[in-house]
Amino acid sequence: MEPIGIIAIAVAILVLAAGSMFLLLRPRGKAAPPPVEPPEVRIPEETQAPPRGAVEDQEATTTIPPPRTTPAEPMVVPPPAVEIPPPSAGRMVRLRARLARSQNTLGKGLLDLLSRDRLDDDTWDEIEETLITADVGIAPTQAMVQDLRTQVKVLGSRTPDEVRALLRKELLIQIGADLDRTLHVQPHGERPAVVLVVGVNGTGKTTTTGKLARSLVGDGRSVVLGAADTFRAAAADQLQTWGDRVGAEVVRGPEGGDPASVAFDAVAKGTADKADVVIVDTAGRLHTKTGLMDELGKVKRVIEKKATVDEVLLVLDATTGQNGMRQAQVFAEVVDVTGIALTKLDGTAKGGIIISVQRELGVPVKLVGLGEGPDDLAPFDPEVFVDALLGD
Numbered sequence: 001m002e003p004i005g006i007i008a009i010a011v012a013i014l015v016l017a018a019g020s021m022f023l024l025l026r027p028r029g030k031a032a033p034p035p036v037e038p039p040e041v042r043i044p045e046e047t048q049a050p051p052r053g054a055v056e057d058q059e060a061t062t063t064i065p066p067p068r069t070t071p072a073e074p075m076v077v078p079p080p081a082v083e084i085p086p087p088s089a090g091r092m093v094r095l096r097a098r099l100a101r102s103q104n105t106l107g108k109g110l111l112d113l114l115s116r117d118r119l120d121d122d123t124w125d126e127i128e129e130t131l132i133t134a135d136v137g138i139a140p141t142q143a144m145v146q147d148l149r150t151q152v153k154v155l156g157s158r159t160p161d162e163v164r165a166l167l168r169k170e171l172l173i174q175i176g177a178d179l180d181r182t183l184h185v186q187p188h189g190e191r192p193a194v195v196l197v198v199g200v201n202g203t204g205k206t207t208t209t210g211k212l213a214r215s216l217v218g219d220g221r222s223v224v225l226g227a228a229d230t231f232r233a234a235a236a237d238q239l240q241t242w243g244d245r246v247g248a249e250v251v252r253g254p255e256g257g258d259p260a261s262v263a264f265d266a267v268a269k270g271t272a273d274k275a276d277v278v279i280v281d282t283a284g285r286l287h288t289k290t291g292l293m294d295e296l297g298k299v300k301r302v303i304e305k306k307a308t309v310d311e312v313l314l315v316l317d318a319t320t321g322q323n324g325m326r327q328a329q330v331f332a333e334v335v336d337v338t339g340i341a342l343t344k345l346d347g348t349a350k351g352g353i354i355i356s357v358q359r360e361l362g363v364p365v366k367l368v369g370l371g372e373g374p375d376d377l378a379p380f381d382p383e384v385f386v387d388a389l390l391g392d
């Protein structure tokens with residue numbers, strides 16, 4: 001054989017050997033496995049579910065009788081039980097413990113400072129700071145410090161009882177123990193008394209309107225409520241709940257409707273029903289002073305076609321400090337406020353706001369909110385308040 005032939009045969013043998021080696025050694029399983037068909041499970045014929053409908057057909061024709069239906073009776077919803085709230089007298093005494101925070105900061109703080117042996121300038125600065133922190137306001141604070149300094153000089157050495165008496169007297173002077181805080185809710189012959197409740201939304205205005213209605217009902221008056229806060233739909237529902245609980249009629253209008261028209265209807269209803277008092281809750285979410293003036297002015301004018309507005313109660317949140325005070329001032333400029341309902345006085349250390357708000361607005365605090373309970377609104381009693389601050 002020619003050497004070329006031998007080489008060709010050797011090359012061919014090598015190629016074949018390499019090919020077989022590749023087939024033997026190539027890695028397996030890299031490709032995706034083919035989908036595995038699940039084995040078919042055959043259900044014996046007698047256990048197979050019959051097609052839907054077959055059972056109904058069977059039942060209808062043979063074994064199970066159709067369910068017995070009793071004729072529908074109209075559902076009678078019993079009217080909500082009308083509550084008899086407690087009278088307003090003595091409420092502040094009952095709720096005095098709620099002033100605990102103010103008592104610590106304002107009452108006890110001042111008592112401690114004034115009981116120090118030496119009352120140097122630093123101590124007087126601390127007294128001043130305590131009063132300002134409790135929202136007493138700058139001018140009343142300065143007046144108080146001035147008076148206290150003079151009294152302390154006159155007294156010389158002071159017993160704890162003398163310090164307490166001194167502070168009690170000074171606080172009562174600043175709060176105005178003899179201001180007239182009567183809520184004018186006496187009807188005028190056949191016409192009801194009218195209370196207009198104004199203030200920024202969120203201060204507890206609707207809640208206070210409801211609580212006031214309860215308190216008046218507790219005092220034996222009949223009340224009609226006017227939901228003239230048509231801006232906030234929930235306010236009317238809220239008022240309805242308050243009214244239902246004590247059997248007071250609630251006059252409401254469409255959402256976004258004219259508040260003056262609701263107020264008018266409420267007074268008309270109160271007059272027709274010979275109610276003692278009509279309380280009208282108004283909206284406070286007005287952005288401009290002119291808008292507010294227009295709306296509240298109109299509400300008042302429209303009511304006065306039928307009755308007299310006896311009270312314009314401004315609701316103010318005791319926890320909002322100077323910011324709340326500024327908003328309150330806008331209301332006071334727009335309507336003749338006759339009294340303040342100070343809410344959320346429980347749990348705030350800023351009880352001194354009673355002094356500053358009266359001085360700033362020139363009207364007395366007539367009602368105080370001392371909790372979230374329905375009967376936690378009390379006629380404001382300065383003596384009970386001061387005694388609660390100073391502790392017994």
Ligand SMILES: Nc1nc2c(ncn2[C@@H]2O[C@H](COP(=O)(O)OP(=O)(O)OP(=O)(O)O)[C@@H](O)[C@H]2O)c(=O)[nH]1
Pocket residue numbers: 200201202203204205206207208235238342343344345346368369370371372376
């Ligand atoms: N602790 C305490 N909570 C109060 C008092 N008065 C109102 N509240 C609560 O404050 C919460 C908020 O009240 P608001 O957001 O002012 O609601 P509202 O009473 O509908 O007031 P408007 O928005 O002005 O209509 C409610 O849960 C009230 O129960 C109060 O004197 N003390």
